[in-house]
Amino acid sequence: MAKQTDKKDIQKMTIDYLNELYPNAECELNFSSAFELLVAVILSAQCTDARVNKVTPVLFKEYGTPQKLASARQEDIERIIYSCGFYHNKAKNLIACSKDIVEKYDGEVPGTLDKLQTLAGVGRKTANVVYSLWFKGDAIAVDTHVFRVSNRLAIATGKTPFEVEDKLMKAYKKADWSKLHYMLVLFGRYKCKAIKPECETCKLREFCKHYKSTLKQI
Ligand code: SF4
Numbered sequence: 001m002a003k004q005t006d007k008k009d010i011q012k013m014t015i016d017y018l019n020e021l022y023p024n025a026e027c028e029l030n031f032s033s034a035f036e037l038l039v040a041v042i043l044s045a046q047c048t049d050a051r052v053n054k055v056t057p058v059l060f061k062e063y064g065t066p067q068k069l070a071s072a073r074q075e076d077i078e079r080i081i082y083s084c085g086f087y088h089n090k091a092k093n094l095i096a097c098s099k100d101i102v103e104k105y106d107g108e109v110p111g112t113l114d115k116l117q118t119l120a121g122v123g124r125k126t127a128n129v130v131y132s133l134w135f136k137g138d139a140i141a142v143d144t145h146v147f148r149v150s151n152r153l154a155i156a157t158g159k160t161p162f163e164v165e166d167k168l169m170k171a172y173k174k175a176d177w178s179k180l181h182y183m184l185v186l187f188g189r190y191k192c193k194a195i196k197p198e199c200e201t202c203k204l205r206e207f208c209k210h211y212k213s214t215l216k217q218i
Contacts, residue, residue: 010207011155011171017203018183021191025182027133030056034109034134035066035101038119041126042093047084055081066107070098093121111135125161132178140168140177145188152192152210 005013018025028049031037036056043052059080063069069077077091084090100119101109109130110116116127128141140146142161146168150156156167172180191198197210205211 005207007154008171010153010204013207014153014155014204015172015176015180015183018180018187022183022186025179025186027129027182029053034111034130036060036064037134038097038109038116038122038126038130039069039094041129042097042121043081043084043090045090046086051084055084066098066101066109069094070102072098090121096120097122109134111137113137113139124165128165129181132181138169138174138177140165140172140181142168143185144194145192146181146184148194149184149188149192152197152208153204154209 029037029040029044030053031040039059040052040056043055059077063072063077072095074091074095077094078087081087081090081094097120101107104110104118105115110119111131112135113124113127113131116122116130117124125141125143128139131137132139132141142150142165147161147164150164150168151158156164156171158164158167168180169177188194191202199205199208199211199214202208202211
């Protein structure tokens with residue numbers, strides 16, 4: 001009888017396949033400081049990185065520091081970031097977050113996960129991206145794509161992003177965490193999409209829990 005593929009094999013096959021598909025996966029947002037990265041990540045919610053990269057040079061020209069953004073008028077920020085979507089909430093959060101940085105952290109973006117999450121509008125995913133990318137901290141940000149793909153393949157299952165994050169960190173080496181995040185995001189965005197994933201051309205389908213459960217329904 002053929003040996004059943006165990007979880008560790010699937011985790012390894014997944015990262016190998018992702019490396020094959022996306023050998024150069026990395027953050028596509030443009031930034032030159034922790035503050036710029038934080039702002040770009042907040043703007044990137046429900047928006048493409050390419051769009052954010054068009055907006056941030058205009059925003060940073062006038063509001064490139066926490067001090068300047070903290071004292072901006074909301075309507076002025078909304079006008080600049082309008083094309084990123086959810087511009088009302090995003091502008092409100094950017095100003096409130098900048099005020100927190102100025103008032104609580106002397107104008108410097110804090111370098112720990114706990115402190116990053118005390119900033120207005122900064123959830124665990126955003127904190128993880130900034131912590132891992134700028135501060136080189138050990139973290140895997142779990143967004144909607146990472147969460148879906150990890151559960152579908154059962155490489156890290158969980159009902160919450162936090163559970164999935166914890167299991168991914170146990171399953172993979174620290175050195176792989178940052179790139180793994182970006183590869184899973186790309187895979188989820190372009191191949192293992194929420195609706196109509198491209199299973200027929202996916203090399204992992206034989207081992208994929210989601211694919212197998214879909215087959216049973218046909
Ligand atoms: S087989 Fe389909 S659902 Fe499974 S990982 Fe590949 S694309 Fe996603």
